[in-house]
Amino acid sequence: LHVLPQLLDVLSRMGVGVMLSLAGNERLSETFENVFQADFLPGDLACRRADFVISNGGSPTGYQALRAGKPLIGIASNMDQLLFMQGVEQLGAGISVRSDICRSVDIERAVSKVIASRRFVSRAQLAAREIQELDEQQIFPQFVRQMLNHEGDYGRKCHLQSMR
Structure with missing residues (x-):
């Protein structure tokens, strides 16, 4: 959660709309025009609606994103998240950013790459087909x-x- 204000600031400056669920954690004190915030969101539906997904890089939301055929940006803070995102990167379906060294420029670069390259979408869609089979x-x-x-x-x- 320590990267969240930085992440939302970058996404706001980039004009990216955000659906945010903090899974019951404390709501944000600062508001952003581009952010819809709820305590909980139906992950599968949110992923299907999204162009790409940003999460902590863990497997639950990661598989929801891949199952929906959406690229994933994982801002990982522990070994499990880092290892999952390593696999996602090897598939070409997303980008991993380490939360302990994450800067605004790293977030902006990752989001820009995912938006600009159709390859992330095609690889995520390939993963979706494999998962569905x-x-x-x-x-x-x-x-x-x-x-x-x-x-x-x-x-x-x-x-x-x-x-x-």
Whole structure:
């Protein structure tokens, strides 16, 4: 949350409309004309409506964005977020910014790149198609059985690997 005021200032200067959910955290004291703020938003619907998604880089919102075929900018602060965003970057579907060294210029550069390049959208849409083809009800139990039996090479079983 420490980067949020800086992020909103940059997006406001760039004229980017924002749907903001702080997931029950304290509401912003400062208001921005370009920001719609709610305690909670339906993530899947918000992602489908957005041109791109900015989050903390974690997998829950990240998968919502990719499932909707939207590029992701992750402002990551922990190892899990950094690793997830590393995968998103390798897919070409987004950009990672480290929150501990994040400057306004880094945010503006990432947003400008995602807006200017159609490649991020096409790669995110490719990820969406791959995700939609997965049958979680079949794959998850199979994965658990393999983990319990220590079978197989788990890296080869990841469908998203085929996009590289």
